Amino acid sequence: MVAIKKLNIDPKKYPKLELSRKLLMQFKIMKDLQHDHITRFAGACVDSPNYCIVTEYCPKGSLDDILNNDTIKLDKMMKYSLLHDLVKGMYFLHNSEIRSHGKLKTSNCVVDSRFVLKVTDFGLAELHAMEDTTEDVDTHSFYRSMFDFNLPKLYRW
Template sequence: MREMRHENLNLYLGLFVDSGILALVVEHCPRGSLADLLADSDVRLDWMFKSSLLMDLIKGMKYLHLRGLTHSRLKSTNCLVDGRFVLKITDYGLPMILHFFKKKKYFFLDLLWTAPELLRNSEQAGSFAGDVFSFSIIIQEVISRTLPYAMMDMPPQEIVERLKKPPPLFRPLVSVDEAPAECLNLMNECWNEDPSKRPNFDEIFKQFRGISRGKKANIIDSMLRMLEQYSSNLEDLIRERTDELEVERTKTDKECV
């Protein structure tokens, strides 16, 4: 695990085990998870920036699958964003480690990224096609900037039960004007009920590269705009804190007099 090196994989530095405590030592990503970034309403994410994040995810998963390794726990909280806004996948390879420890109890919210066939077979840890399904749910999150199935307005347990027992087929609803039609078509292919009909990450990479081809300059522009916004927000915060300190200083001076 420590020898795996890719720009879009979060680096494993070591494993700590003592007195029943298991901890992974990993590379720190100051921007937090993809879920954190999507939930931050102060951060403007246009389609170019969203597509850049998705491409990072695709390249990281393609690398894992080419080496015969499934992720099995892929979700937006397991995708970290570093200081350069590069997405890095973490928690990969964990089933190999967790096999030697007590099986983790999953809550229904954790299962919203899980493929239907895996929900029906709790003994199967994961699969390549299962990772592709998880990726499709992350596409929905990135496009709509909402939690998985948020537009369905249902509790996670009910969503999981509907996924396990079609018909009717149960999937998130995404507006056609929120992303290019090619991206929406790819998302639909990736959450196909039949695992054998889902594309692999090599095919996904080729399709998605065609969607975003020739738009590198726009992605850079998007990053620059985001950095400008962060700078502006920081200036506002400093100004606000300075005003608060000035008010407190005035109060203190009056009390002293």
């Protein structure tokens, strides 16, 4: 299984993506990265209007989902384990050709079926630079601000 992240790239502004040498090198770097605490890059769709990134799927969802789910009780050891996984993933990224994450947040940390935390949504700076950032509609914080007042207590953020 894979996860598909739709990119917020305007197809009118970018009707066809130019696969520059720099972008192709970024794809190669992403493909070659392998570590237990980062999501594996599977590929990308660069055909308008379906711009997206395809990565390894983690069925437990994001760290944000887990922390805000009242039915999941995390003891201190589990929290420590998740934090330790995050540190290992970030240490790997900082020592790789990627060098930094750029937008680390709880929704960009996902948990696999064995409760191993993996860092996701890193790299591909040239591709992310094309995204429309005027209205961050795909971000978790955007939806949180829209719906926070309507959420029942069980689903509070």
